[in-house]
Amino acid sequence: GAGVSQSPSNKVTEKGKDVELRCDPISGHTALYWYRQSLGQGLEFLIYFQGNSAPDKSGLPSDRFSAERTGGSVSTLTIQRTQQEDSAVYLCASSLGPPGNTGELFFGEGSRLTVL
Amino acid sequence: SQQGEEDPQALSIQEGENATMNCSYKTSINNLQWYRQNSGRGLVHLILIRSNEREKHSGRLRVTLDTSKKSSSLLITASRAADTASYFCATVGSGTYKYIFGTGTRLKVLA
Numbered sequence: 001g002a003g004v005s006q007s008p009s010n011k012v013t014e015k016g017k018d019v020e021l022r023c024d025p026i027s028g029h030t031a032l033y034w035y036r037q038s039l040g041q042g043l044e045f046l047i048y049f050q051g052n053s054a055p056d057k058s059g060l061p062s063d064r065f066s067a068e069r070t071g072g073s074v075s076t077l078t079i080q081r082t083q084q085e086d087s088a089v090y091l092c093a094s095s096l097g098p099p100g101n102t103g104e105l106f107f108g109e110g111s112r113l114t115v116l
Numbered sequence: 117s118q119q120g121e122e123d124p125q126a127l128s129i130q131e132g133e134n135a136t137m138n139c140s141y142k143t144s145i146n147n148l149q150w151y152r153q154n155s156g157r158g159l160v161h162l163i164l165i166r167s168n169e170r171e172k173h174s175g176r177l178r179v180t181l182d183t184s185k186k187s188s189s190l191l192i193t194a195s196r197a198a199d200t201a202s203y204f205c206a207t208v209g210s211g212t213y214k215y216i217f218g219t220g221t222r223l224k225v226l227a
Contacts, residue, residue, distance in 0.1 A: 004158070031213070033215065035217070041219070041220075042204065042217050042218060042219040042220050043159075043204070043217040045214055045215070045216065045217075048213050048214065050213070055213065056213070056214065091158060091159070093158075093159075093215075098213050103147060103149065103164045103208075104149070104161045104164065105149075105151075105159070105161060105206075105215060106161070107151075107158035107159045107160070108158050109157055109158045110157075110158055
């Protein structure tokens with residue numbers, strides 16, 4: 001696609017429900033990142049994919065969070081048993097390859113999650 | 117926290133003035149990048165400076181990097197109302213893949 005696409009753009013859910021957030025990176029981009037941004041704050045690193053592998057999952061806040069990537073393309077971030085503190089904007093970004101080679105991240109518009 | 121720090125947190129200037137934002141980071145880096153975020157939107161890449169560079173220009177943007185002080189600055193010259201946004205620095209540590217973002221500077225340019 002022309003850019004990084006994320007869905008849904010907005011999600012309101014009740015505490016305890018599971019949610020899935022989807023990211024479609026730019027075609028051909030092998031690196032994919034998930035970040036979380038709370039209101040008025042900076043970006044918190046969650047997870048990085050190179051192809052379908054996730055070398056580092058240490059940014060995931062708890063075991064309620066998981067992510068996968070299939071076919072070296074689409075990625076899904078799943079939050080189980082959502083809590084109010086999970087409310088944030090979840091940003092996905094992709095790049096051509098590892099940071100040392102290519103540099104620039106291309107971001108989606110984010111998925112705004114509100115947990116009531 | 118690995119997160120970088122930026123100052124000021126907020127900056128308000130008149131159109132036509134220059135805006136300077138500073139970023140400090142904690143680890144040795146491969147490169148440093150600046151991004152812009154309009155309210156409620158994704159981030160857009162502005163400029164990248166490598167660890168062996170000291171200064172870089174792109175249009176009205178000027179970036180400096182001082183690796184001995186682990187700091188960088190972004191200068192926007194002749195600011196416009198459309199420059200109103202949040203600006204973030206991001207670093208990539210040597211030998212890592214993780215982009216660490218600063219806390220951001222909220223810039224408001226008054227027409």
